[in-house]
Amino acid sequence: MILIIPDNYNQIIENVNMYDGLILSIDKYSVNVRYQVSLDEIKQICKEFNNKEIFVSINKNIENDELSDIENILMELNKCNIKGVLYSDVSIVTYKNKLNYDLVWAQEHLVTNYETINYWNQFGVNYAYISQDITKDEIIDIKKNTRVKLFCNLFGYTSMFVSKRHIVKNYLNKFSIDNKNDLFYLKKEGKIYPIIDKGYTSAFSNNIFNGIKEFYNIKPSYYVCNGFLIDNTKFSKILSLIGNINVNNVDKIYNDVNKMFDNIDTGFLYNETISKVKK
């Protein structure tokens, strides 16, 4: 199944025949996204797109004074016929028994092994969103060792940093720069990294991830295509290409998508990170 994380409403409506479900981000409590919607808008989208599997991302770290609001949102979502909620904060698991939908363990960089996925499964968490930082072989190994349904990134920018601090706005304030936008870019050694300062600060990899080459080797329950900062026409084209994928043309589609961008790579699929630095 293909899920999309929309970067705007048009990506939802223009591509409606090219995805199976949506991951919607909710005002105030979602991070790593630019496009957030209100609870009322989620209700409306659920009605409009009732043939789609809809997940809601509440992936912010929750503070004490936000808990009652979170509980209220979770209960309201019971009325929306959503498929599940993506969570990062453990407090959300404590509400599981009151929810008529599933939970997706989505602590973006910590979902790296099947034992921890299975740990959360014993509390009724039936979905896990695999970390972008592990290799193809590790993902396949996880899949073999859990009955939890997996989400894997297929395409899009990936998050590399989340902070409660207003990292960009603090800089603007310090140096009296008048700029009310939420989206900025960091430049280092010629590479450009998107950064959003909207409630929380989120920074993203310079390259767009393209995992299409392993489409049939990994094949999780859900592939996620992230529309963040992707031109709507290009995003539609990519979803269309993915919609026509088969075992014979997978390499061609992978290459066709690569040709659409200068900054695209396979992330950590074939590239194990170093954890022990030699002196």
Place this chain on the structure above:
Amino acid sequence: MRVELLAPAGDLERLKVSIDYGADAVYIGYQELSLRANAINFTYDEIKEAVKYAHDRNRKIYVTVNIVLHHKELSMIDDSIKKLSEIGVDALIISDPAIFKYAKKYNMEIHLSTQASTMNYKAAEFFKNQGVKRVVLARECKKEDIKKIISTGIDVETFIHGAMCAGISGRCVMSNVFTNRDANRGGCSQICRWDFDLLDKDGLNITQDMPFTFCSKDLSMLEYIDDMIKLGIKSFKIEGRMRSSYYLATIVSIYRKVIDNCLKHNKNKAYTIKDKQILDNCSNRDSIAQFYNGVYDYTCSYYNGRVEVSNQDFLGIVLEYDSKNKLATIEQRNYFKKGDIVEIFSSNHDTLEFKIDKIYDEDNNIIEVVRHPKQVVKVYLDKTVSKGDFMRIKRN
């Protein structure tokens, strides 16, 4: 209950310094399972020795098992924890809940690492019900959050001093992206301290005189120790398993004094301006209370172009003392000279202050300045000092 002062150690030598200078407990890493892979970390035999050293002095040893697990580590967890339980380690600091069952299997006390980013009482209650004895709170918690979490009955540990992550623990992989070194598995290359150009949404460079950085000032809770004791925090943690012996001796001894003064209801004299100055000079970075007061604006950020000078207060280490000739043999760490007013501080005696009068080189020639790194000299001193004592410049 006496509030615990918890210090770090990257090796056995520094562990002994932390304990000798007043730590109630020390946290250390165990080989591949620790989140500070760049720290030397301890072998099994070294942990055994550490436990004996600590327990002989009625102190505790906690071992960090806070790496974010990949499959290759899963197979070694059971055996590692079994071994740690057999040598009397007092608790494990764990971030990945998959490890809980192994800790329980060997009756090990579980402390939940700050990597789990616990910021609310519901999460704390959840982990308490899973057998977690203590939670090391997220650094982002403000005072009211800490209070609320303590009300659940779980033991609470908070950081009181040291470096801060710019991001939320576990939610930063900039190191992975920029250098392929895994931030959540001990390889963090501190990209947050790099300089960047900041561009607006249209790509226009809006960087000012000082470059953009994620960098945060350090944490220092010196002024709030009494307040934090009253909140009911069980353990005060000092950051920095890769810090030097001098750093640990300085930071631990000052916080030891401040905590003891507060517990003796002597809070108005808990610390002196000089103490604060010594702490600030020790790390050479500005330090503030960070999130405790709910403030995380630009005053918490560091815009210095990553210019950080090395610590220059620390002048040398005493190698031996010749009481007959009243000569202290010193191994140099920073430039000093005849006429400097210095202090020697120790875990064995009160801090001594004196003016350097005579300096001899290794051939017993009188010299005026000591400018070479690790140069060994003799300094005339008519007060007894001990091997391992630290000499620093006296600040007014």
